[in-house]
Amino acid sequence: MLRTPSGGAPDGTAATAGGLMSIGTVLNVLRDEFPEVTISKIRFLESEGLVEPQRTPSGYRKFGPDDVERLAQVLRMQRDHYLPLRVIREHLEAVERGEDVRLPSVGQHDEEDPAGPTVARIGRDELLAAAGIDERELAEWESYGLLTPLPEGLYDAEAVTVAGLVLELGRFGIEPRHLRVMKAAADREAGLVDQVVAPLRRHRNPQTRAHAEERSKELAGLVVRLHAALVQSALGVRLP
Template identity: 35%
Template sequence: MTPTANKAWSVEFPSTWPHDVSHEPTLKIGEVTTHLRHEFPFLAASKIRYFESQGLIEPHRTASNQRLFSLADVERLRFILVEQRDRYVPLPQIKDMLRQLDAGETNQEHPGRMRALPTGTEARPSPGTRIQKDELAALTGASYQDIEQLISTGMLIPDARGRLTAQAVDIVRFSKMLSEAGLDLRSLRQVRNSAHAHAANVVARLATERARNTPVAKERVVNESAEMATMLTNLYRALLTENIDVQLR
């Protein structure tokens, strides 16, 4: 094959995943956030720039150094955000997953993540929103009695207006699954207490950055707290699995 043919082939088959979506850089960073706003309402341009700094995406740069993105970049960002939000995968692991996808070593399906519910059943409100008990019941299939029991055991904490956070959906679902598996809901409060203590540590660690009170600082706090939450989640999973393994021997 001639060098010219090689060049044409490389254009037709881009080296980065996804290979079957346009790689023509036509979108400004604001247009990218608009594309993804429905699924990720709190996505900011600074987070996209952060992913770029970590080597997860490589937007085209114009002569004036402006970033331009393709539809393939949008799909790549969607993949990163879903792996972070829904499967609790840390950025270094996502980067390796993308490397494998780029090289054709694997496909987009990644079994074995923290997915205790079937695909398509994870309906949840947008992050940062507050929901009423009837909305929570509709989203989870839990009864009002189930929800009140979780409130009485301290697993759910309503605000002054009786509203609950968006995370209440997953708290109810996983608490219900563990209860059906035979665990006492009251014993799960220890998990919540541990989460509260670690959250306080994370917030304290980021106190200096929070005090800057600038858009860039706020985005950095969001990114770093999410990364630390992922690391703590994975550490807890490893410790729990190890302890169960030791006790079963």
């Protein structure tokens, strides 16, 4: 369960006396678990009918605790199960009707490797549906290296996240061709991490090889935090 603020702070900054929150407050609550979420993402989920916040007479959105928890459910199902929004909406509606439904699954998984955990894979049609894009857009993004299919024609699960962020940036006028420099930087950063953990992956001891996965995650997290800090420093801003 998410921890939501309470109290009677002024409109637009925190929860109201009735327990309602501005979209900015909701963003801060969700970012504890979903650091990549944005106000644009919340608005998009609302436009897709996944949450229906109240509106003040002046048109401001006001979210209750149930709205925030529902948003968290949607974001978890996207993150953990790679489900299209249509499937998520249908599942939540069935649950609200009291139906005994199982969470649907999308995509495939590789067989578990002794050196690491299972790796989620998603098909091309599933990626298109989850991201809400068409073949032309996907082909364009692939031409710039932003998304790359695996040899078997599938995509890793992070492709859904990448697609969503490319769309978010597009709303600000940043086109896919502009993102090639970010992809090049990401590849260099990934190469640095891989250089450090490569000896662990080649080790004869299975436990040592398994440790390489955890070390990769730890290093990747540090690299991402450093990258974010450097960008913020260069722009002279600080993200909430």
